[in-house]
Amino acid sequence: MQPSVSSTGAGAAPRTRLNAVTDAAPARRTYSYLGPAGTFTEAALEQVPEARGHEWRPVHNVGEALADVLDGRSDAAMIAIENSVEGGVTTTLDALATLPGLRIVGEYLVKVDFVLVAAPGTRIEDVTVVAAHPVAYAQCYGWLGEHIPAHQHVPAASNVASALGILDGSLPADAAIAAPGIVQHHELELLADGIGDNENAVTRFVLVARTVAPAPPTGADKTSLIVELPVDHAGALLELLEQFSTRGINLSLLQSRPIGDELGRYRFVLDADGHVQDERMADALLGIRRFSPRVVYLGSYPRADRRIVQYPERYADDVFVEARDWLRGLIAGEPEA
Incomplete structure (x- = not known):
């Protein structure tokens, strides 16, 4: 590529650049x-x-979102994994347990709030039938009753x-419970906002690729796993939990899900404070792997709240290295200091 050509003389041509490369x-x-x-999921994606x-592809369910990722139609999918009121989202947990080739790369928190909306011109005094997803309805039941x-x-x-459904007439209702963002996309009458019974309700979403x-550890990380226990025996779950407790690792989520092959067989979904590159976490995973027939590593990623993980000094990385x-x-026969 040739250099720029310029001149400062009177009447000179303006500065140009030849063969510029964009x-x-x-x-x-x-x-x-x-x-x-x-949707609330869209609100979570807005945090990324x-x-x-870039292109946002709306889908109908968690399975479709994850299939998009596995089949290459999408680079990542945002899915709900846990609600502070309802607990773990079972469809998500079961999908992550059975679909190989996925990793959680981030988590995001969305405050769960609901609004009551209706067709334009509707008054709250006119409402006798309310359309709502069953989970949303349960979280607004107290407000509706009042x-x-x-x-x-x-x-x-x-x-x-x-x-x-109330706009196109497909649902026989006068009003609907929805996420607050709905009024930004559709012409609806806002009858009431903040109708959720629990003002502290939060849904946790994860971005899956x-x-x-x-990614390298930040000091404020979380590691997600799904672990199956060996043949059921007394203390099997305790053995699993001891892999974390004896290394100073806190668990922020522990939920059982049936494996499905027979009654009484469960897998456990865990969120552990820390990163797989932390010595204590790596040591715990080795311990789990030694006795579990199946361990699904879902990923290590920054916590949504960016809270630094605290642990006793005796579990610091250099202690494990030493x-x-x-x-x-000892194995090499070196004299002890």
């Missing part, structure tokens, strides 16, 4: 999420800086479907 535009990425627009300006005590409930497939190496070096010295 930078290639960044590759366009696709993100799947539970749609359509206006690298997703802004403000619309004689109402009836019509189940809807999703929060967005409840609102769209194809298998990749975990102990390992001490053992190697």
Whole structure:
């Protein structure tokens, strides 16, 4: 490429650049999420800086979102994994346990709040039938009992479907419970906001991609696993939990899910504070692997709250390294200091 040609003399041509090379535009990425627009999942995806300006692909369910990732239609999928009121999202946990080749690369928290909406011109005094997803209805039951005590409930497939159903007439209801974002996408009458019974309700979402190496530890990380126990015997679960407790690792989630092959067989979903590259976490995973017939590593990723993981000094990385070096010295026959 030739250099720029310039001149400072009177009447000289303006500065030009010959054979300029423009930078290639960044590759366009696709993100799947539970749609359509206006869902809590969309609100979670809005928190991902690298997703802004790229293609967002609305899907109907968690299975479709994860299939998009595995089949290459999407680079990542945002899915709900835990609710502070309802607990773990079973469809998500079961899918992650049975679909190989996936990794959690981030987590995001969305405050769960609900609004009551209706077709334009509707008054709250006119409402006798309310459309709502069963989970949303359960979380707003107290408010409805106080403000619309004689109402009836019509189940809807999703929060967005409840609102769209009263607009297109597919649901026999006067009003709908939906996420607050719905009013930004559809012409609806806002009858009431903040109708959830638990003002502290939060849903945790995870961004899932194809298998990749975990990002470096930040000090504020979480590691997610799914572990199956060996043949059932007294103390089997205790043996699993001791792999973490004896290394100073706190568990923020422990939930059982049936494996499905016979009664009494369960797998356990765990969230552990720390990163797989932490010496104490790596040591715990080795311990689990020694007795578990199946361990699914879902990923190590930054915590949504960015809270630094605290642990006793005796579980610091250099303590594990020193102990390992001490053992190697014994095996090698080196004199002890």
